[in-house]
Amino acid sequence: MRSVLLLALALAGCGSTKPLEPPAGRPPIPVAQGATAPATTGELLTPGVQARPGRGDSTLRRSEERRSDDFDLPPN
Template identity: 45%
Template structure:
């Protein structure tokens, strides 16, 4: 019982007491080779089109009911 109380007291003292302060970055990320000026943080957060391309061809042209599958059985024991 004494160990539990001691552990609770030790864990309660692990928290930070003061407010959090933002850490300034030591170095900015390197600028792209073909850029004259480094991009702003807002420009770096924009997702390029290559990262999420639009779907050009949808494989399902029309939705339809699926045929019954005779091998779609419940797990054994149920």
């Protein structure tokens, strides 16, 4: 019985692959304040700078001596 339930749940998770469309008779998706057009799917799925910030520390590209780190203390 449990395997039938899991199979039904797995099949219910298989969605349609056609593009999504707004329901008929409903108002269109609202545009964000200050934007001239609604955001596309690609724009919504691309993380922004605050979501994926770049590295602030530089990595060593060659074999060279690291500078001393005053905060690299042994545990107490």
